[in-house]
Amino acid sequence: VLEPEQELRAGQDRFDRLEGMRGAPARRVLEPEFGPGYGKLAVLRGQAQSSARPAWRLWSDSMRLVLLGAPGSGKGTQAARLKEHLQVPHISTGDLLRAEVAAGSPLGLAAKEVMARGELVSDAILLGMLEDRLSRPDTAGGFILDGYPRNLAQADALDGLLTRLKQSFDYAVQLDVPMELLVERIAGRAKAEGRADDSPESVRTRLKVYDDQTAPVIEYYRQHGQLTVVDGVGDLDDVFTRILEAIQPGH
Numbered sequence: 710v711l712e713p714e715q716e717l718r719a720g721q722d723r724f725d726r727l728e729g730m731r732g733a734p735a736r737r738v739l740e741p742e743f744g745p746g747y748g749k750l751a752v753l754r755g756q757a758q759s760s761a762r763p764a765w766r767l768w769s770d771s772m773r774l775v776l777l778g779a780p781g782s783g784k785g786t787q788a789a790r791l792k793e794h795l796q797v798p799h800i801s802t803g804d805l806l807r808a809e810v811a812a813g814s815p816l817g818l819a820a821k822e823v824m825a826r827g828e829l830v831s832d833a834i835l836l837g838m839l840e841d842r843l844s845r846p847d848t849a850g851g852f853i854l855d856g857y858p859r860n861l862a863q864a865d866a867l868d869g870l871l872t873r874l875k876q877s878f879d880y881a882v883q884l885d886v887p888m889e890l891l892v893e894r895i896a897g898r899a900k901a902e903g904r905a906d907d908s909p910e911s912v913r914t915r916l917k918v919y920d921d922q923t924a925p926v927i928e929y930y931r932q933h934g935q936l937t938v939v940d941g942v943g944d945l946d947d948v949f950t951r952i953l954e955a956i957q958p959g960h
């Protein structure tokens with residue numbers, strides 16, 4: 710196992726070699742902006758600007774993340790950006806369920822009313838759906854999971870599923886946003902998007918479900934040493950940069 714410093718240097722060396730091949734030393738581009746001895750973030754940013762190859766591939770062959778955050782925490786928005794940046798699929802269980810509802814499948818019919826009330830769809834349905842999705846070849850290099858796990862049973866089930874599929878796990882990233890701000894943001898989104906479950910009644914239920922059932926999942930990942938907490942307040946770009954910092958190795 711490499712120390713964070715060694716790992717950082719190894720990552721930079723590999724990055725420099727890649728850049729060198731194209732005749733543009735990373736240091737010359739990055740040091741003026743980030744100062745001498747720039748860290749992995751500089752490598753990440755520089756790499757994002759200069760190449761189609763996602764930076765995490767310099768130190769790992771997969772990137773598997775769970776994004777945790779209350780309704781309105783900005784989880785979906787950040788997940789979509791992470792998908793572009795990391796080049797791994799964004800798997801939103803809410804989106805998968807909404808697709809089933811739209812298609813009028815038996816699963817969709819079973820889920821529709823529960824979702825409209827803001828309650829949780831059954832663990833068994835979710836696990837089956839997730840197993841199908843994670844078994845597809847596009848998840849070989851990783852994924853960003855958004856909306857799952859929502860309770861401790863699902864967190865356990867995910868660990869079991871990844872073990873079965875022989876997939877590793879990197880981080881659970883919690884987007885931390887105070888309650889007052891959540892309510893404000895959801896009200897804004899209700900106007901903008903008109904989601905069926907953004908009625909005041911359903912929003913109250915979803916926030917309560919989050920507090921009662923999903924918040925303990927944060928503790929679960931903390932105890933497993935896999936949690937990283939990111940301040941979700943502020944500018945979208947700033948929050949995104951914080952997430953990138955938080956998923957660097959050795960963080």
Ligand code: AMP
Nearest residue numbers: 802803824827828829830835856857859
């Ligand atoms: P989301 O888009 O993540 O807010 O999900 C919308 C709704 O889909 C939730 O309020 C739940 O009714 C349902 N849902 C999404 N993910 C899950 C999950 N992991 N477990 C149970 N229900 C879920």
